[in-house]
Amino acid sequence: MDPPGEKSEQEPPEEPVAPAPMLRLREPLPDVVDTDAGLRETSAAVAAGTGPVAIDAERASGYRYSSRAYLIQLRREGSGTHLVDPIGLSTLAPLQEVLDGTEWIVHAATQDLPCLAEVGLVPTTLFDTELAGRLLGYPRVGLATLVETLLGQRLAKEHSAVDWSTRPLPRPWLEYAALDVEVLAELRELLGSELAESGKDDWARQEFEWVRGFEPVPRVDPWRRTSGVHRVRGRRALGAVRALWETRDEIARERDVTPGRILPDSAIVAAATAMPGDRRSLLRTQGFHGRGAARYAARWVEVLREVAEMPEEELPTRSPRGDGPPVPRAWAEKDPVAARRLTLARDAVSALSGELAVPAENLLTPDHLRRLLWAPPATRDPEALAAAADRQLERYGARPWQRELTVPLLVEAIITADEAPPDDSDPA
Incomplete structure (x- = not known):
């Protein structure tokens, strides 16, 4: 109860935060291009534009066995947005000819590049907005999240899991698809500037070049x-x-x-x-x-x-034979020294991840880390070990920027683990 003559001060209620406005198409929804003549006209229109080309593809995941592209979306400054149905076209060569030498802007390139390559579309250079977001330390890097975080607009995602092999495609689906490339160029500019300001632009170039040559690895069993x-x-x-x-x-x-x-x-x-x-x-x-x-x-x-x-x-056995190391939980029993190496290296990479605001798995692929630490080079001379570890990671596919940052940490973990007392077995 308030003392006599005094009135309690109450905090004014917080004003509700208005949701970000929905992203809308800047121009009328274009017709779907599904004839060879239409593709030639589209290719000419894209050629008349300037700057990089935002590109996306829709697959029928969850409905079809294949991962083929059932719709391809493109947008370029001065050309607008184009929706291409590759199913009925005899070739996409005219479009590839126009795109050759032009930067692609994609989001999560490893998902779309295989199905685009299947129809003859292959980038010569690209910028991946999802990967850029990871390197910049954004906690969530989905396209809708980045659009809202950086551009202050909401991107509807209610049609992300529909059956894109449906024909004809409903208009709301096509609007959703067109919006996926609407602001990729703006995202690329903002993320590119952040990469340069943070000194991560060269890392990004190396990652984009690696992604450009990405090919899915068939799973064993x-x-x-x-x-x-x-x-x-x-x-x-x-x-x-x-x-x-x-x-x-x-x-x-x-x-x-x-x-x-x-x-x-x-x-x-x-x-x-x-x-x-x-x-x-x-x-x-x-x-x-x-x-x-x-x-x-x-x-x-x-x-x-x-x-x-x-x-x-x-008949198959429970544990398949593989060429890689055992699962980490088995390291302590199979090789306590290797288990110590893994613990020390993981801790060091995790600390560097926090310092640089880059996810640990982007600093070094976990499989590359485990393979090196399970079977490291024999030498323990620091310089020779560093050179041998660098070559080993290069064979696995680690990029130069990754090796430059992580090899010193891995060398220290290998040497320190060997020097630990024999009865000191840290869990991996």
Whole structure:
């Protein structure tokens, strides 16, 4: 209660913060280009523009097996925005000819470059706004977040997971797609200036050049990533997971449908655990469901029977043989010195990450770090070790700026770990 004659001072209520305005198209939505004649006109219009070209692609992830581009968006100063449907075109060579030698502005280039290369579009130089944001230490680097943070506008993302193989494409989807390239040039200017001011522009150039040549690495034993496979017991059940996964993948590729729409992972695990021997038992297996459960039941039963008769030596083991180091949690038991190296190096790289405001995984790819520390060069002469470690990381694909910053830390970790008392085993 307030003392007599005195009135409590209350803080005035905070004014609600108005949301940032929605990003809108500056010009009317262009028609979709889906003929060779239209592409030639578009290519001429892009050629008449100036400066870099913002480019994006939409795939039908979650719907189609392939990762092909179903829509390509381009925007260039003086040319405006263009929407290209590559599906019905005989070639995109006229567009590639125009883009040759021109900087591309992309967001998350590793996602779009493979599908663009598939239709003959390959950059000679690029600027990746997502990667620039990472190097600058932005905590969230999605396109919508960067647009709101740097430009003060909101970018709608409600159509990000739609089926872009749909024809005709609805107008709201096309507006969403066009907005993805609307402000990439402005983002590039702001992020480029920040990179230069922070002294990270050369790092960015090296990263962009590496991204330009990026090619996805095929996974070894991709079936091992089946969700729930850790619950499967025994080599024969693992063999059933492998056989069902590979059969599902073959069907999905033939139909160009994402595999999960044929048969979910949970159904594969359920069938592999139960190992039913006939169609009726299979379809009664608890957890076995999906659009292709009954439709392809004969094929599922066939592969399960093949696995049931397979010799033990042909069945997969729980832990696959690999050319890389073991998982970090096993290092302390397998090689305590290597475990100490890993702990020291991780701590040092983490500290440098905070100092430079660059994510640790961008300072050095975690796989490169683990490979070097599990099997480092034999020498312990600091200079010779540094030179050998630099060459080893270069072979793995580490860029010069990464090696310059991290090799001294890794050399110190290797030497310090060797000098630690034999009974000192830090957990990795």
